[in-house]
Amino acid sequence: MPTLEIRDLHVTVDEADGGTKEILRGVDLTLKSGEVHAVMGPNGSGKSTLAYSIAGHPKYTVTGGTVTLDGEDVLAMSVDERARAGLFLAMQYPVEVPGVTVSNFLRTAKTAIDGEAPKLRTWVKDVKQAMDDLKMDSTFAERNVNEHFSGGEKKRHEILQMELLKPKFAILDETDSGLDVDALKVVSEGVNRALASTGPGVLLITHYTRILRYIKPQFVHVFVEGRVAEQGGPELADSLEETGYDRFLTRA
Amino acid sequence: MTAVDETTTDPAAGSPANTARAHSHGAGTVPDASRAERVTSFDVADFTVPTGREEEWKFSPLREFAPLFEAGPAGSARVEVTAPDAVVHRTGTLQEVGAGTAFTPGDRAAAAGWATTTEAHLVSVPAEAELDAPVVVTVRGTAGSTTSGHLVVEAGHHAKALVVLAHTGSGAHRGGVEVRAGDGADLTVVTLQEWDADAVHVGQHDVLVGRDARVRHIAVSLGGKAVRVSTNVRYAAPGGDAQALGVYFADAGQHLEHRLFVDHEATNCKSYVEYKGALQGDDAHAVWIGDVLIRAAAEATETYELNRNLVLTDGARADSVPNLEIETGEIVGAGHASATGRFDDEQLFYLQARGIPEDEARRLVVRGFFAGIVERIGVPEISERLMTTIETELAATALAGASSTEEN
Numbered sequence: 064m065p066t067l068e069i070r071d072l073h074v075t076v077d078e079a080d081g082g083t084k085e086i087l088r089g090v091d092l093t094l095k096s097g098e099v100h101a102v103m104g105p106n107g108s109g110k111s112t113l114a115y116s117i118a119g120h121p122k123y124t125v126t127g128g129t130v131t132l133d134g135e136d137v138l139a140m141s142v143d144e145r146a147r148a149g150l151f152l153a154m155q156y157p158v159e160v161p162g163v164t165v166s167n168f169l170r171t172a173k174t175a176i177d178g179e180a181p182k183l184r185t186w187v188k189d190v191k192q193a194m195d196d197l198k199m200d201s202t203f204a205e206r207n208v209n210e211h212f213s214g215g216e217k218k219r220h221e222i223l224q225m226e227l228l229k230p231k232f233a234i235l236d237e238t239d240s241g242l243d244v245d246a247l248k249v250v251s252e253g254v255n256r257a258l259a260s261t262g263p264g265v266l267l268i269t270h271y272t273r274i275l276r277y278i279k280p281q282f283v284h285v286f287v288e289g290r291v292a293e294q295g296g297p298e299l300a301d302s303l304e305e306t307g308y309d310r311f312l313t314r315a
Numbered sequence: 316m317t318a319v320d321e322t323t324t325d326p327a328a329g330s331p332a333n334t335a336r337a338h339s340h341g342a343g344t345v346p347d348a349s350r351a352e353r354v355t356s357f358d359v360a361d362f363t364v365p366t367g368r369e370e371e372w373k374f375s376p377l378r379e380f381a382p383l384f385e386a387g388p389a390g391s392a393r394v395e396v397t398a399p400d401a402v403v404h405r406t407g408t409l410q411e412v413g414a415g416t417a418f419t420p421g422d423r424a425a426a427a428g429w430a431t432t433t434e435a436h437l438v439s440v441p442a443e444a445e446l447d448a449p450v451v452v453t454v455r456g457t458a459g460s461t462t463s464g465h466l467v468v469e470a471g472h473h474a475k476a477l478v479v480l481a482h483t484g485s486g487a488h489r490g491g492v493e494v495r496a497g498d499g500a501d502l503t504v505v506t507l508q509e510w511d512a513d514a515v516h517v518g519q520h521d522v523l524v525g526r527d528a529r530v531r532h533i534a535v536s537l538g539g540k541a542v543r544v545s546t547n548v549r550y551a552a553p554g555g556d557a558q559a560l561g562v563y564f565a566d567a568g569q570h571l572e573h574r575l576f577v578d579h580e581a582t583n584c585k586s587y588v589e590y591k592g593a594l595q596g597d598d599a600h601a602v603w604i605g606d607v608l609i610r611a612a613a614e615a616t617e618t619y620e621l622n623r624n625l626v627l628t629d630g631a632r633a634d635s636v637p638n639l640e641i642e643t644g645e646i647v648g649a650g651h652a653s654a655t656g657r658f659d660d661e662q663l664f665y666l667q668a669r670g671i672p673e674d675e676a677r678r679l680v681v682r683g684f685f686a687g688i689v690e691r692i693g694v695p696e697i698s699e700r701l702m703t704t705i706e707t708e709l710a711a712t713a714l715a716g717a718s719s720t721e722e723n
């Protein structure tokens with residue numbers, strides 16, 4: 064069974080004044096296919112840094128620890144190699160790519176991930192189906208990637224990619240932020256469809272518990288100051304719903 | 316891309332001028348009080364040989380352009396014209412083809428070109444004719460020779476046509492282009508600078524837009540050692556709509572310069588200028604000057620101009636100077652924007668995070684950057700050919716940059 068293993072991960076980021084700041088201070092996490100892990104925590108606790116470090120964003124420097132995918136050293140891979148190895152990051156703020164249509168982008172990405180171009184007929188059908196499922200208008204395919212997308216459209220587009228690219232592990236960075244309840248349901252259904260069909264491991268990064276009403280995690284990890292402060296089952300999320308992060312912050 | 320400067324000008328606010336990137340304006344240069352005061356003349360003697368201190372030459376590599384300032388006898392470039400049957404094509408002296416009614420040289424090179432042109436061409440589209448295929452004019456320069464030429468493109472009233480002017484080959488060339496769009500005409504003129512790497516070219520394109528006519532002028536500069544194209548748009552009557560679009564890709568040591576001047580005097584006219592360029596390599600230099608003048612009489616004018624530069628490597632330089640002069644407050648709108656930026660690492664990261672390798676991701680981004688304009692050319696084969704050329708040029712960056720990437 065595919066396993067994503069994060070061991071004692073330390074990550075720094077360069078600061079404007081020329082210094083460096085340690086954001087992750089020894090993170091341990093093991094994710095298996097079909098599992099949903101929620102990573103929760105207050106702002107600035109390092110949740111997003113974890114997501115971007117796994118994906119290989121150049122802004123972050125790994126200073127210690129390991130990330131392996133079925134034993135393969137993820138940290139030695141380039142960003143695109145990580146994606147081709149089966150990692151996917153749904154971004155909180157996906158960037159615009161002017162002049163590149165969604166349809167062209169999806170086909171290019173699918174070809175890169177699979178190592179061959181998808182069969183045109185089934186591909187067109189798959190894309191249409193996935194867009195219908197996410198309640199995306201068909202004109203969406205001809206728009207430029209993320210250009211003039213609303214917040215909700217950007218998130219749907221991220222989940223659309225997840226459904227079509229079928230990664231082994233998907234990291235969803237604050238996918239719920241900025242979504243109204245209807246959009247949140249649509250997006251959550253997309254994640255649940257992926258779980259039911261290809262069963263990736265999902266790392267669900269969120270500040271609030273509301274997305275956990277629609278996507279049920281088996282594991283909950285609370286992040287505080289760059290490491291996992293507490294972990295447990297879904298009941299941990301419920302207690303956070305009641306008490307918030309205060310008890311972690313006061314202790315720190 | 317990092318926006319360095321974005322300005323939308325309030326019609327009443329006067330005339331700002333700004334540059335996209337910090338650079339010196341050269342002490343001793345006095346800009347004209349108004350763009351309208353710039354000298355135009357058919358007489359070479361009215362223009363001294365540029366020294367580099369002049370406002371209109373200060374960005375240009377005068378050593379490269381020097382042969383084009385000479386008024387001695389010059390040859391003619393080889394010109395081929397293919398056109399649908401309805402089109403009239405004539406060759407002769409400037410007088411014989413009726414040149415000069417909508418064209419007046421605006422600098423030394425253009426005046427010298429006019430004075431030394433022995434073979435001019437007229438491409439005339441009859442009134443109300445709607446062409447089903449483009450007119451293609453190919454200009455081929457010869458290494459070691461200095462050539463002059465003049466092309467008149469005339470579209471009769473309510474004619475609809477697409478004219479492609481393709482520059483290829485080598486040598487030093489000065490070309491005058493005179494575009495006359497009749498009332499209600501719909502005319503697109505595409506000028507392609509696909510010169511060999513050692514060619515030098517100075518061109519002046521004067522465009523006269525008829526009543527309620529629509530003209531698009533699209534300049535694509537990819538080849539040549541030093542290329543300077545000045546496009547001047549005027550309106551013969553109210554209601555005209557002009558678009559001046561351009562793309563360029565400057566490589567190491569290459570100078571690509573585009574100067575636009577839209578002169579609004581008639582009422583109810585529109586202009587839209589959009590130029591996009593990429594630069595890579597040592598001493599790659601792009602210059603974009605966008606002058607728009609809204610004269611006191613030009614009420615209900617609507618204008619916007621935009622220049623974007625994508626700097627792909629160190630050592631390249633983009634000068635971008637939009638300039639808007641407004642002499643009446645009774646306009647619909649006027650604005651401009653200029654931005655020069657680096658390759659956006661976040662775009663690359665996003666595409667790579669979807670499995671797309673870096674070189675392909677760069678290609679996608681650059682293709683996307685240019686696509687909006689290149690696809691408007693209206694001839695799919697040409698658009699595709701230009702995109703291929705752009706991608707080939709881009710591949711050189713990937714090679715040059717390979718040593719400095721992937722440090723993670």
